[in-house]
Amino acid sequence: MICNRAGVPGAGRPPTSLRRPGRRRLLALGLPTAWGAAAVTYKLSCPLAQQQGLGARAVTSALFFAVGTGLILHVRRALLRELRQARRVAGAAQSALLRPLPPRIGGLSVAAAQLSADRGAAIGGDLYEVVATEHGVRVVMGDVRGHGIAAIGTAAAVLGSFREAAHDEADLGGVLRRLERALGRHLRQRSHGEHPPAGPGPESDSPVAEEFVTVVVLEIGADGEVRALNCGHPWPYVLSGRGVEPLARADPLPPLGPFPLPPGLPVRHCGQLQPGEALFLHTDGAEDVRDARGRFFPLSKVLAETLRRHPSVVPHAVLGSVFTALLHHTRGAPSDDIALLALRNDRSRRPASGSPGATRPAGTHARPTPHL
Structure with missing residues (x-):
């Protein structure tokens, strides 16, 4: 659905x-x-x-x-x-959890949608949110392990924490740590409710202790500067005149849940999102879903083809093209929940200090364009 x-x-x-x-x-x-x-x-x-x-x-x-x-x-x-x-x-109830996103947030055009693997279900364990704050536009995209009511409850705990922390925390690392603490509290409460401890044994014996959430948190500044923290989630794609390229290529941190976050969080500076460029966020179901022959869905190629048909990168058109290709690839029966989110920078151009027309701050290397 x-x-x-x-x-x-x-x-x-x-x-x-x-x-x-x-x-x-x-x-x-x-x-x-x-x-x-x-x-x-x-x-x-x-x-x-x-x-x-x-x-x-x-x-x-x-x-x-x-x-x-x-x-x-x-x-x-x-x-x-x-x-x-x-x-x-x-x-x-599902719309209260994943609230409808307005078409514009903080100078960005926004479009989001989900494709549920369960007939009749609107949401599952996927989560996303976009919030305009005094620190910039902050974005979260995540995927809870598993499906069903338990996954929805975990997604609600993470989303509720993000909606508060996005405004309260000045640093992106502080936002991620708030998500980790909220997830830990929720899993402990679930563990005590579903599997009451029979004795002084360790809580790690509970199946809830194996739960985790992959999440990527972004911050898009007023000048288009993108900062990111990634815990086990697929990196977003940048859609621009150069084509389709990943926002970063570094290995992400482990997912939230099984391991604590390191003392120093490596916030990654990913360059500037220029006017007209867009970010495409997705859950792993968009790349791991297979067709009848066992072939993975070629997400990057579909995005590249969409860019050729829609050079202006209209977020709703991008999501529509990807979903159409996904349904054709899976014959209308995807095996996993899929969430997609597209954000296009509609702000006016702000040249960086230095040479006219510079697009990236000093010390940031241009991302190479992969051959598709």
Whole structure:
């Protein structure tokens, strides 16, 4: 299920079925009871039902068949109504977790969407957020190990911490440490709730101790300078006139969870994102998904082809092209959740100090363009 992060109409008021539960329950129980009582009354008191002739038996069978069919249709209608109600509630809760992103944040054009591997699900263990702060636009993209309700709870804990830390912490390393602490608290609470300790044994025996989250945290300054910290997540791509290239090539830190962060966090300076250039963030499902022949999805080639068709790097067009190619590659059945996020710099050009038209600060080397 592809889910663009759009608002949910009516999410602020309870649905009609929740405002009138008594009437719904009365209809759900009263109608089948009335039908059953009428059928039993007919069988016990109607003279025609007591006859043994073929015509009488046919009438009785038709009556009970009609009552049974009506009961089945009524139960089916009730179940479908409850399913629609559950989906509406789940959609409202999921939109509260992954809030709809506005089309512009801090001078950047933004587009984000998800492709869920589970039919009917809008989100899973993938997470992302973009926040404009006094320190610059800060971005997080992450992937929680596993699926289901537990993964959604972990994603909520990490996202909630990021939304506060992005404003509070002046340094990008401080933001990442806040995420680590929030994840640790959440996993400890989950461990005690799901697997209460039977004794003084180590908590590492719990399956929750093996949980982890891959995450990349970015900061885009007012001058377009990009700083990044990466814990086990795929590096974003830069989409520009030079083509498609990774934001960095260094090995990331280990994922959050299994190992503590090092004392000194190596914040990586990735050069400037020039006006018209874009960052493309993704979870590992976008590159690890395979087709029927076992071939991985060629994400970089698809992005390069998209750039040739859309040189202006429209974020929504980029996401649409990638999702179309993903669905074609997997025949509409991806094996993993996929989240994509595109940000284009729409700010006016600010030359760096030094020679006119310089695009990178001193000491930053231009990224080589890979051969695709």
